[in-house]
Amino acid sequence: MFDLIKKFKKLFDNSSRDFAKSTCSNSPMSNNINSEDNLTVWEKVQIARHPNRPHGLDYINYIFSDFFELCGDRFNENDNAIIGGIAKLENQSIMVIVHEKGHDIETRIKHNFGMANPHGYKKACRLMEIASELKIPVLTLIDTSGAYPGIISEERGQGYVLAKCLELSSDLNVPNISVIIGEGGSGGAISLALSNVVLMLENSIYAIISPEGCSAILWKDQKYKEKAAEAQKLTAQDLYKYGMIDDIIPEPKGGAHQSKTATMDQVKKYIMHHVNKLIKEFKENPESIKRKRAVKFLNMGNATDA
Amino acid sequence: MNWLTSWIPKIRSERSESVPDDLWHKCNKCEEMIFRSHMVDNMWVCTICDHHERMRAHHRLVSFFGSESNFKTEIPPRLQDDPINFSDTVSYKSRLKKARAKCDMDDCFEIGVGKLEGNSVVALAMDFAFIGGSMGRALGNAIVHAAEISIRNKIPLVLFSSSGGARMQEGIFSLMQMARTTIAVKKVKDAGIPYISVLCDPTTGGVQASFAMLGTVTLAEPGALVGFAGKRVIQQTIGEELPKDFQSSEFQFKNGFVDKIVHRSKIALEINRIINILK
């Protein structure tokens, strides 16, 4: 275990140094929302992964007047990479499910770097079912490099559980809304993002595989990660252009980590706007929510040939 | 067969220069040389060690339906190639062109509608030979199309998976196919129609984590690789050796994710049984 901690420490020290070199120099502290930063794709990747970016639990603590955590998958475990519970968003009761990566060595290990095991996704399924019973909307905040790859996670059916999450989300009879707040990593991300409304923060990313993984497989070497990141078209701006997401939430100049509260205020504003719209629609025509979501994803990316 | 198998490898070694490659098949497990025609007759199951080799989609449908004349091929609407204009060391467009020439098919699947002993079914077979059977827009569309045929005609849907996962060259479009295919097979199930998923070698990544694991009934071929994360990724993450049968069909069965492991020669029979019980 100690070796593991050391290994992770090294990993993170490296990544923050890497980051500091490339982006911090040109981004003075500022709360200027609606910025048009000229960042490269790789800089965006680094900002999306920045350790000081607001994480799932930051949002939970900041945007709700109260939150009661619901724990456990009701089979055998409680996963800390996915946190969820009932919350009050202004006057609206809501079910919230977030990825949490942790912010220092201790919390990163506690939350398994935001890489959930099957019991995390099983917990998410359970919470979605509860939301459905309570007729309250579901909000998911996505921030994961991916579902955890391990022996136990395979034994407990990582693939099956991700598929079940997708199926359950597609079948929800209450509105759901997702925000990609940092990294939208592959199956571990989309399994919680099959939602009526999907938003992305300006400097978040959403992809089928990490740029490092893509580079290793297609270029046969990790060192082409920057090239891979560009080729993958994984920025919020690309995804919006392709019709994969519904809106982009602007970040403070230089990235969300420059002002956590300004970022979270903005995210809350967008969530409120869309939740209110969805609730109104749900009240007028409850059946339309599930149908529209299915139609949206069935046609996704097929109507608009780039 | 023993007399035959014992001399085949010798002949092969003596005549290796002059014998055309497609006359023989070297088993990927026992490494014996076997007449290709015997492999074809035996549905690409090794006549010596019973290893289930990967199978081309068309041959899969022919052996599943019993003959070429027992099913009709269905072609889904075609989409424009290369949605994100992707290049790595070569362009995705040229990869596609090469795969199409090599495999003589448009993408990694074939759909057939036909009869099994009087029961109509729609079956989609995936083809690993075409860019690793990877799931892009074309496959997503094909599964949506097969599901529509199933619902329209009220006939069971059978999907034979064989895929390394998502087609990275289609970026986010490939990720979205996990959502599309999940919704497509859910619609079949919601219509009260059985969806039978057959996990063949390999069924991994985004394919395993979407439609492949969501069957009304899930069957698997013996010895197939079935899992979510790649073995190398897992090994790098945990830094340990993996158990011997890790991510095999048998491993999935033991852990409760597969209903039955079925020998390839019995797949049509067993699927027909399931349909008869449910009809």
Ligand SMILES: [Zn+2]
């Ligand atoms: Zn063999």
